[in-house]
Amino acid sequence: MPVAEKSAEKKTYMAKAATAMTSENGVPARALSIFTRSREFVKDVRSEMKKVVTPSRSEVQSTTIVVIISVFAFAGFFFLCDWTLGNAVKELYHWLGAVQ
Secondary structure (H helix, E strand, C coil), X not given: CCHXXXXXXXXXXXXXXXXXXXXXXXXXXXXXXXXXXXXXXXXXXXXXXXXXXXXXXXXHHHHHHHHHHHHHHHHHHHHHHHHHHHHHHHHHHHHHCCCC
Protein backbone atom coordinates (compact mmCIF):
# COMPACT_ATOMS: atom_id res chain seq x y z
CA MET A 1 0.00 0.00 0.00
CA PRO A 2 1.56 3.36 -0.96
CA VAL A 3 2.36 5.89 1.73
CA ALA A 4 -0.27 8.36 0.52
CA GLU A 5 -3.03 5.78 0.92
CA LYS A 6 -1.85 4.93 4.43
CA SER A 7 -1.90 8.56 5.54
CA ALA A 8 -5.35 9.10 4.02
CA GLU A 9 -6.61 6.00 5.80
CA LYS A 10 -5.07 7.21 9.07
CA LYS A 11 -6.70 10.64 8.70
CA THR A 12 -10.08 9.01 8.13
CA TYR A 13 -9.61 6.86 11.21
CA MET A 14 -8.54 9.85 13.28
CA ALA A 15 -11.56 11.83 12.07
CA LYS A 16 -13.87 8.99 13.14
CA ALA A 17 -12.25 8.90 16.57
CA ALA A 18 -12.62 12.66 16.98
CA THR A 19 -16.31 12.61 16.07
CA ALA A 20 -16.92 9.76 18.50
CA MET A 21 -15.86 11.97 21.40
CA THR A 22 -18.85 14.31 21.29
CA SER A 23 -21.64 14.77 23.79
CA GLU A 24 -25.36 14.34 23.19
CA ASN A 25 -25.76 17.84 21.74
CA GLY A 26 -22.74 17.61 19.42
CA VAL A 27 -20.30 19.59 21.55
CA PRO A 28 -16.85 17.99 21.83
CA ALA A 29 -16.46 16.22 25.16
CA ARG A 30 -13.32 18.08 26.20
CA ALA A 31 -14.99 21.45 25.51
CA LEU A 32 -17.64 20.79 28.16
CA SER A 33 -17.07 22.39 31.54
CA ILE A 34 -16.15 20.41 34.62
CA PHE A 35 -19.57 21.15 36.06
CA THR A 36 -21.39 19.76 33.03
CA ARG A 37 -19.27 16.61 33.05
CA SER A 38 -19.77 16.21 36.81
CA ARG A 39 -23.53 16.62 36.45
CA GLU A 40 -23.59 14.00 33.67
CA PHE A 41 -21.51 11.65 35.81
CA VAL A 42 -23.84 11.99 38.81
CA LYS A 43 -26.86 11.45 36.56
CA ASP A 44 -25.29 8.27 35.16
CA VAL A 45 -24.40 7.02 38.66
CA ARG A 46 -27.96 7.56 39.87
CA SER A 47 -29.43 5.72 36.90
CA GLU A 48 -27.05 2.77 37.46
CA MET A 49 -27.77 2.69 41.20
CA LYS A 50 -31.48 2.33 40.46
CA LYS A 51 -30.64 -0.99 38.78
CA VAL A 52 -28.93 -2.40 41.89
CA VAL A 53 -30.86 -5.16 43.67
CA THR A 54 -30.18 -6.09 47.30
CA PRO A 55 -30.08 -9.87 47.79
CA SER A 56 -32.47 -11.49 50.21
CA ARG A 57 -31.34 -12.99 53.52
CA SER A 58 -31.67 -16.56 52.22
CA GLU A 59 -29.56 -15.75 49.13
CA VAL A 60 -26.82 -14.28 51.32
CA GLN A 61 -26.87 -17.29 53.64
CA SER A 62 -26.71 -19.80 50.79
CA THR A 63 -23.83 -18.06 49.00
CA THR A 64 -21.97 -17.67 52.31
CA ILE A 65 -22.29 -21.40 52.98
CA VAL A 66 -21.01 -22.18 49.47
CA VAL A 67 -17.99 -19.90 50.01
CA ILE A 68 -17.14 -21.44 53.40
CA ILE A 69 -17.39 -25.00 52.04
CA SER A 70 -15.26 -24.04 49.01
CA VAL A 71 -12.58 -22.50 51.24
CA PHE A 72 -12.32 -25.67 53.35
CA ALA A 73 -12.32 -27.89 50.24
CA PHE A 74 -9.48 -25.93 48.66
CA ALA A 75 -7.58 -25.85 51.96
CA GLY A 76 -7.84 -29.64 52.19
CA PHE A 77 -6.77 -30.06 48.58
CA PHE A 78 -3.71 -27.85 48.97
CA PHE A 79 -2.82 -29.52 52.28
CA LEU A 80 -2.82 -32.93 50.56
CA CYS A 81 -0.77 -31.60 47.64
CA ASP A 82 1.76 -30.01 50.00
CA TRP A 83 2.00 -33.09 52.20
CA THR A 84 2.40 -35.43 49.21
CA LEU A 85 5.04 -33.33 47.49
CA GLY A 86 6.88 -32.76 50.79
CA ASN A 87 7.07 -36.48 51.48
CA ALA A 88 8.08 -37.17 47.87
CA VAL A 89 10.96 -34.70 48.11
CA LYS A 90 11.98 -36.12 51.50
CA GLU A 91 12.05 -39.66 50.06
CA LEU A 92 13.99 -38.46 47.02
CA TYR A 93 16.63 -36.88 49.27
CA HIS A 94 16.77 -40.07 51.34
CA TRP A 95 17.14 -42.19 48.20
CA LEU A 96 19.94 -39.92 46.91
CA GLY A 97 21.76 -40.23 50.23
CA ALA A 98 21.30 -36.70 51.52
CA VAL A 99 21.65 -36.07 55.23
CA GLN A 100 18.39 -35.26 56.97
